Every structure is written in structure tokens, then in C-alpha cells.
Amino acid sequence: MKRISVRMAALAAATSAAWAAGAVGAPKEVVIGEQCDRTGPTQLVGVNLCPAVRDYIDLINSQGGVEGYKIKLDEIDNEYKVPPAIEAYEREKAEGAVSIMLYGTPQTQALAQKLDEDKIPGTSPGFGTAAAANGARYPYVFPIAASYWSQGAAAVKFVKDKLGGLEGKKIAYIYYDNPAGHEPLPILEDLQKLEKFELKTFAVPPPGVEMGAQILDIAQRFRPDFVIAHVFGRSPSVMIKELKGAGYPLSKVIGLVWASAESDVMAAGGWAVAEGYHTIQFAGVGDNYPVRKEIVAMYKKEGKEPPKEMASTVYYNRGLLEAAVHVEAIRNALKATHGAPPTGQDVKKGFEAIRDVTLGGLVPPIELSATDHEGGGWVQVFQVKGGQFVKETDWFKAYPEVLAKELKAAE
Amino acid sequence: MFHRESGVFKTSYAADMALYPLPIARWTVAFLAPLFAVLLPLTLGEYYLSILNLILIAVVGAVGLNILVGNTGQISIGHGALMSVGAYTAANLVTRLDAPFWIALPAGGAMAAAIGAVIGVPSLRIKGLYLAIATLAGQLIIEWTINHVPWISGGVQASIDVPRPSFLGIQLKTQAQLYLFLLFFAAIAIAGALNLARSRVGRAFVAIRDQDIAAEIIGIDIFRYKLLAFAISSFYAGVTGVLYTYYLGVANYEQFQITVSIDYLAMIIIGGLGSVLGAILGAIFVTLLPIATRWGLEGLGGLIFSQADLANIIPNLRLVMFGALIVLFLALEPEGLNRLWRNIVNYFRVWPFSY
Structure with a gap:
């Protein structure tokens, strides 16, 4: 008992000494x-x-x-x-x-x-x-x-440029089924009306590592012209692997910012597996x-x-x-x-x-103001190509009027 | 709690069931009340008060879960979700109808009690691990519902901003004000649980825990009392959710996921099942231990490692130490911190003549 209390006192003394040292400082x-x-x-x-x-x-x-x-x-x-x-x-x-x-x-x-x-x-x-x-x-x-709204809008813009117009095209949105995953939905729905494409959503329930059914649905049944993916954690790697396995071309998939790191590519099986995959980034890569x-x-x-x-x-x-x-x-x-x-x-x-x-x-041309705390919603798109992320677009933002409308509605 | 008695002189049921078994127990409470209500908020800084506030919220939840698990012997891994039921009920009442806290708080508890009683229905047929899985389903269903029904979860990202509670026209904002607010309800929760345990209902709960068939034979309506235990315990969980919502100013179901249910179970198991003091000690232990281990690690680690290394070492080592200490305490005394405390009290009861 006594020995323990001596040790406790020593511990306490060391702790407070270290704190005091930190407090003096510059x-x-x-x-x-x-x-x-x-x-x-x-x-x-x-x-x-x-x-x-x-x-x-x-x-x-x-x-x-x-x-x-x-x-x-x-x-x-x-x-x-x-x-x-x-x-x-x-x-x-x-x-x-x-x-x-x-x-x-x-x-x-x-x-x-x-x-x-x-x-x-x-x-x-x-x-x-x-x-x-x-x-x-x-x-x-x-x-x-x-934000996820800006990312969703940017993804649609990117797809539009890639496909040369969206009218009559089919886009699949696969997302992690939690509030963050739902967030881009209103934007996508607004844009669907505006650009007249067909949108179908595929929810992946937490913890997001079980998505075989959704991927099959996308690859075999819906057969979209492009896939927008908003998954995080372990999900992106699973998704890349499963899409590859289902034979869907990854060059027709774009992942939002948390589905787009080196670690996701690695966990999916390496650069060769993910070849062609597009990623949205809010900071420069490389x-x-x-x-x-x-x-x-x-x-x-x-x-x-x-x-x-x-x-x-x-x-x-x-x-x-x-x-x-x-x-x-x-x-x-x-x-x-x-x-x-x-x-x-x-x-x-x-x-x-x-x-x-x-x-x-590395940083986009952010301009913050008293009313705009996002700074414009700039993103770049990178593509997995030959063992690294290759820049595809410069900084861009998309559909500011649609975003402004949703921001107004959220007030 | 902090007193010793010289023997057992109880001659009536009334004496055995008394809230204060000795006059000194009354004095202990009289001493503790001003300490917590006046001295601590005046002397402690905001940082320490914020830790106390987290502890107070955890105490309410742990005491409530203990009524179900410790006293009645039914298990629930759905308490995290029941907290979110309370939180969203209060948040909707406050934002839609401008309800004051003295309506929102019991309403949140009542809604959680109603849903908790439904989740408890399987307990009439199944026990133990099977019941755990049934309540787990409750947790997942509630989470899913809140996530997918915007009418409940409000707009953006399933979270509702809630203004802080007002009392006599003052909005409670500072940590000290919130501390008093939380302390008041934590005190009621503790008093309620202590009184429940010595009432007819509380004794029926214990009878069901010890042997439900025997309890039925001596005339306890198992159906009624099991659901009652679920309802009361869920009421506590709902109130915990409301207190949390008021404390943070936002209701968000991601704060009440399954890990929270497990955390609360850990609290009452570490504290010692079936005792109010144990639940309180467990809540303090589980909330404070990660913080305290970091204090210690920062103090000692700063002498050995660089800042950049320390940033990586502390969070990982903290988890290891947290787990190790829980194992250590449970190995030391499987019946929890409460029993450890009793052992100390019993040792000093006859000290220094322990033979």
C-alpha cells in the first residue's frame, strides 16, 4: 500500500512538472x-x-x-x-x-x-x-x-463533360447509408431535373463492407453510363474490388473525397486493379x-x-x-x-x-468571406493511371446557382 | 457510505428498508450536497467542470441501465438508441412547439419508456444472450428509423439544433450553469433509483433476477414487472439523451450508436451490477480513465519522446491502458468497484482490531 502511494506521488509530481514546463515556454x-x-x-x-x-x-x-x-x-x-x-x-x-x-x-x-x-x-x-x-x-x-454538396455538383459536371451531355444518360449514385452519405442527394435530385438524366441510388448499409448485391445491380441490371460513389472507411476499397470483379469499367466511376486516397487503392488490390478510377480532391495530390x-x-x-x-x-x-x-x-x-x-x-x-x-x-483559390465559409467549393479530379494519381482537371466548381438554392432552403 | 456501524440492530422491516440506515448517513448527504452544489462549481475551472458534466450525464444513464441489468437481471444493448429516442423527442418538442425543458425532459423520457417497453417484450420469452440479440435489433431499428425518416430527424444530416435550456429567464450557457442543471437531474435520478430499490417494485425486480419462477410463485406478475423494468430503465436512458442534447445544443443520432450501448454496459459491470453506488463509480471510472491516462502519459511521455511521436503514442497507448486497467480491476474484484469499496469499508469497520 505504502509503496503504491509513493509511486502515485512520483507520477503526480512528474505530471505536474511536465505541465509546468509546458506552461512557461516561449x-x-x-x-x-x-x-x-x-x-x-x-x-x-x-x-x-x-x-x-x-x-x-x-x-x-x-x-x-x-x-x-x-x-x-x-x-x-x-x-x-x-x-x-x-x-x-x-x-x-x-x-x-x-x-x-x-x-x-x-x-x-x-x-x-x-x-x-x-x-x-x-x-x-x-x-x-x-x-x-x-x-x-x-x-x-x-x-x-x-462540401458534399459541392462535391456532388462537381461530380455531375465532370460526368457531363466526360459524356458530352447528360440528357437521357443513366447515373448511379452509390452511398454509405448514414447522414453524410445522404447529404448530396438533394443536389443530385435537383441536377437530375435540370440536366434530365436518369438517377438511381444504391445505399450501402454500415459498416459498408457488404455491397455485392448493390454492385451486381449496378453492373448487370441498371448498367449506368457513370457511377458516382460516396463511401468512406473500408468501403471504397471493397467497392473498387467488387466493381472490377463485376466487370464494370472503373474509368466510368468517380469517387467523392473520402473514396479517393492511396490507401483505398492499395486495399483494393493495388494500382493495377484500380486503373482508370476517377477521384475528386479538395487538395492537390502528389x-x-x-x-x-x-x-x-x-x-x-x-x-x-x-x-x-x-x-x-x-x-x-x-x-x-x-x-x-x-x-x-x-x-x-x-x-x-x-x-x-x-x-x-x-x-x-x-x-x-x-x-x-x-x-x-496544392490549395485551391479559396476565398472566404463573412457569408461564404466554404470558399467556393473548388475541386480537382485525379485519375488512377500507371501506378499514380494523374491530374485530369484544374480547379473547378459547378452549378453554384443550384447550391445557393439549397443553402437558402437550409436556413 | 462513509460511515461505520458497530453492529446490526434492526428490529423492524421499516428500519431495514430505511433510506438512511444511520443518522450519520443523513449527515453524509448533508455534507456532500453543499460540496457538489456550491463548492465545486465555484472553485473548479471550466475544463474540469466540463469533465464533471460528462460524468453526470453518464451517471444518469448508468444508474438507469443498472435498474434493468443489475436489479432485474435483464440485458439490453439497445440503450444507446433509447437515448436517441429521448434526444429526438425533446429536440422536436423544443424546435416545433417551443417546449421548455421541464416538459421536453419528461416527454423524452416517457417516449423512450414507451419504446423501451416494446423492445422489452421479447424478455418475456427469452433470456441472457438471446435477449441481448433481441435488444440489439431494437438498437438497429431505431437507428435506421431516425436515419431515414426526415420528420423525426429534422433536416440536414439527421441533426437538430436545440437552444440551451432556460431557467427563470436565464439561458444556461456556461459550464457552471450547465453543471448545476445536470447535477439537479443526476441527484433526482440517484434518489429515484435508491428509493426504487427499497420499494415493493424494486424488491420484485430483485426477485425476478434471482429466480423468476420462484418470483412468480410468490405472486409477482412477471409480465408486468419485466416490462416495468424496461420502461423505467428506458425512461432514464431517454432523460440521458435529453440531457446530452441540452448539453451539446444538438440532437444527432451518431452520438448514440451501438458503441455507446456497450460503453454503458461496461460502466455498470466495472462499477458492480445491482448497486447504485457501483453504477456511479463505473460511470466516473469509464469517463475519467481515458482522460486521466492521457494526463499521466503526457506528463511522463514528454520527458522521453518528441512531440510528433507522442501524438501517435498517446492515443494508442491510452486504448491499451484503458483495456488493461479494466481487466485489472475486474480480475482484482469481479464484483466491481462497488465491492472493492465495500471491502475497504469492511476492513476499516473493525480496524485496528481485525481479529
């Missing part, structure tokens, strides 16, 4: 709270996206920080669960975070009202709700990347961007190998995008406060002033 510091999922159902994404955020922040700090401030990144794993996300958020707030990188759709929903009350901006690239693009309704939530070279140089300078996560360019680059947008928002906020420590409100205005953060083409 005097001029801005804290970004980052939530991540490295252990939960979306860990495939988290293990590559979150290291990228840290690498980018380290890069900025190694170049002298932002306007004389160093950036402190406070990463907490929320396991894709709501209670840990709340605890993590409160802790990040207590540590003085002026902006939060949210992680996960239910977690974003759960924290949306809290962000509003505490006046701390949070970003949710590629998840959360499409309605959050409306800055008037969700003043402190910033999707900063194409290694050919100056910022990635700078990160490699930073590691080399420290005498270390660049991290293996860089090989997963889809998720890694998305992490760079999110980190870059936060850093730019803080830069804008610091310019506005003339060097005084920024508050969450300052950083919110900083986000709303974001223009031309391109990172050499």
Missing part, C-alpha cells in the same frame, strides 16, 4: 487546438493527415513563425467519439486555443454551438454539414473545403509541390528521414491545406491587431479575409 505564442482520430473508425485518414499538420506548423516555426509569434499545436485524439471531443475542446480552450481543427462529422455538430458561444473558429474540411458553408448561420464553423520539398528539407536539416506519412499524398496534403489556412488566418488576425495577441474573434475575421493561399497549387 512568451509570444499562438495556440491552435487540433483534434484527430488515430485510433477510431477513421484512423486511416487521421494517421496521415495529422502528422502533416504538425509538419507544416514545425516548418512555419522553423522559418521564424508568424508575425513574430510561434505557433503551438495542441493535438488531442478524440477517437471519433463525441464525449472525448468535448473534453478535448474544453482542454484546448483552457490552454488558450484561438482556432480549432475539428475532426469528424458528429463531433463537428456537437461542438458547433459551443464554438459560437465561446467565439472560437473551427474548421471542418471535408466533413461536418454542407449548410455550414453559410457563414451567417454558422458564424464560427469554417468548412474551408468543398509530391510535386514546393511546400513538400521544404518539409523534406527541414527533416534533412535535422538529420532525419522525412516521415513515411508523406507517401500518402492525398491525406497528407489535406493536412497541409488545413494547417496552411489556419496559419494564414492567424497571420491575417495578427496583422489586424498589429501584433497584439489575437482572440478567437480576430482569427475568425482572419479566416474571412483569406485569399490566395495557394501553396504552389
